[in-house]
Amino acid sequence: MTQIDYSQKIPNNVDLGSDKRLQRALERWQPDYINWWRDMGPTNFNENEIYLRTAISVERDGWAHFEHVKMPDYRWGIFLTPHETEPKIGFGDHEGEDAWQQVPGEYRNWLRRLIVTQADTEPASVEQQRLLGLTAPSLYDMRNLFQVNVEEGRHLWAMVYVLHRHFGKDGREEADELLQRRSGNADHPRILTTFNEPCEDWLSFFCFTMFTDRDGKYQLLSLAESGFDPLARSCRFMLTEEAHHMFVGQTGVARVIRRTCEVMNEFPDADPREHGAIPLDLIQRYIYFWASSSLDLFGAEVSSNSANFFAAGIKGRAYEGKYEEHGAMDQFYEFERYQDGRLTKEAVPLRNAMNEVLRDGYVDENIKGIEYWNRECEKTGVDFRFAYPNRRFSRTIGEYAGSHFDPEGTPIDEATWKANVAQWLPSAEDKAYVKSLMQPVTERGKYAGWIAPPKRGINSQADDYEYVKL
Ligand SMILES: [Fe+2]
Numbered sequence: 246m247t248q249i250d251y252s253q254k255i256p257n258n259v260d261l262g263s264d265k266r267l268q269r270a271l272e273r274w275q276p277d278y279i280n281w282w283r284d285m286g287p288t289n290f291n292e293n294e295i296y297l298r299t300a301i302s303v304e305r306d307g308w309a310h311f312e313h314v315k316m317p318d319y320r321w322g323i324f325l326t327p328h329e330t331e332p333k334i335g336f337g338d339h340e341g342e343d344a345w346q347q348v349p350g351e352y353r354n355w356l357r358r359l360i361v362t363q364a365d366t367e368p369a370s371v372e373q374q375r376l377l378g379l380t381a382p383s384l385y386d387m388r389n390l391f392q393v394n395v396e397e398g399r400h401l402w403a404m405v406y407v408l409h410r411h412f413g414k415d416g417r418e419e420a421d422e423l424l425q426r427r428s429g430n431a432d433h434p435r436i437l438t439t440f441n442e443p444c445e446d447w448l449s450f451f452c453f454t455m456f457t458d459r460d461g462k463y464q465l466l467s468l469a470e471s472g473f474d475p476l477a478r479s480c481r482f483m484l485t486e487e488a489h490h491m492f493v494g495q496t497g498v499a500r501v502i503r504r505t506c507e508v509m510n511e512f513p514d515a516d517p518r519e520h521g522a523i524p525l526d527l528i529q530r531y532i533y534f535w536a537s538s539s540l541d542l543f544g545a546e547v548s549s550n551s552a553n554f555f556a557a558g559i560k561g562r563a564y565e566g567k568y569e570e571h572g573a574m575d576q577f578y579e580f581e582r583y584q585d586g587r588l589t590k591e592a593v594p595l596r597n598a599m600n601e602v603l604r605d606g607y608v609d610e611n612i613k614g615i616e617y618w619n620r621e622c623e624k625t626g627v628d629f630r631f632a633y634p635n636r637r638f639s640r641t642i643g644e645y646a647g648s649h650f651d652p653e654g655t656p657i658d659e660a661t662w663k664a665n666v667a668q669w670l671p672s673a674e675d676k677a678y679v680k681s682l683m684q685p686v687t688e689r690g691k692y693a694g695w696i697a698p699p700k701r702g703i704n705s706q707a708d709d710y711e712y713v714k715l
């Protein structure tokens with residue numbers, strides 16, 4: 246079944262109506278979800294009509310439909326990418342066996358943990374971003390924020406479906422708890438650190454969608470390979486939606502850079518701050534912060550969990566199909582160990598380095614994104630180059646946590662770190678300045694002075710399109 250049934254209370258392409266118990270359980274969860282959305286979702290805009298896209302099909306083309314809708318009326322649903330052939334497990338110790346349609350008992354706890362950890366990030370990011378609508382630099386940006394928010398809500402639905410459908414009472418309890426944890430709450434925080442960081446200004450939001458949503462993409466890519474078929478198919482469809490989130494980050498930061506470069510060209514002797522733009526070195530510090538924090542999300546470089554998940558066939562590599570061999574046995578991965586103040590190369594069994602393998606693809610993609618930003622400077626003739634931090638910089642998880650490295654990855658002592666950190670990570674002054682710029686612009690076709698307009702509208706709409714009806 247590829248068409249989505251919108252006549253149901255919960256739109257879906259999983260024939261939910263044929264399993265009445267499951268349908269009832271999810272219909273009971275639905276009002277709790279809406280209450281959570283009203284309490285913790287975007288503030289002040291639940292009664293406004295927003296130009297949003299909704300999935301209408303799970304086919305590659307023509308899957309989305311755009312219309313004005315109030316966010317609480319968004320049709321959050323359950324969509325799984327269909328199969329062309331009988332799915333097989335693609336890697337690990339069960340390679341070649343039929344993929345599991347039910348949870349394999351021996352891997353139940355691991356799978357539950359993987360699913361809950363992924364699921365928890367979805368409502369967390371909505372909570373982190375809940376105040377941003379109040380300071381949007383344009384209606385275009387406000388609409389993009391809300392699009393990201395409703396889709397993260399849908400990603401929560403995708404994971405909650407898997408929990409309800411396949412994990413019985415435990416799964417229902419986990420689904421309830423997903424609505425109870427709160428980003429940044431000291432007593433009941435979200436599971437992963439980055440998802441408890443405040444995201445209170447739009448430069449942070451663009452960095453978040455660039456770096457943190459891209460971590461999400463890579464986690465989804467690895468889960469889309471899972472031998473547990475319902476999880477794999479859920480994640481595949483989530484990836485379709487995820488691409489727009491990274492587009493928002495990539496082009497958002499690019500537009501901030503473009504605006505600053507324009508100001509620098511117009512007033513070569515002035516501090517860009519005098520003309521309401523964000524200095525390039527300040528943007529770089531935001532990049533360093535969100536890039537390094539997001540690198541932590543992949544976990545430790547050497548990890549027995551990652552080896553177990555791979556061996557079990559429940560979490561693979563991104564694009565597992567591109568590898569010639571899917572056992573990853575008797576192979577080694579060379580990484581840099583940091584011990585007694587020295588970096589040395591060490592080979593670890595490949596299966597234990599799967600977090601690092603995933604991180605490699607992620608880093609490569611981010612570096613391409615940084616090059617895209619550098620082209621903004623080149624195009625305007627501004628002599629500045631943005632950099633992606635070395636993966637040892639400012640880490641709190643794994644091999645390099647607890648030690649100091651500069652953004653190029655060179656080990657440094659504590660005194661050097663303290664003397665330079667204000668050049669590398671956003672200072673209180675930086676944050677206060679960015680915050681001072683966060684004044685809403687709600688006139689159609691107008692943009693705040695610190696950001697350039699986008700190159701084209703959403704769904705080819707005109708410059709002054711009414712993306713949000715205020
Ligand atoms: Fe998501």
Ligand SMILES: [Fe+2]
Pocket residue numbers: 397458461487490
């Ligand atoms: Fe996302």
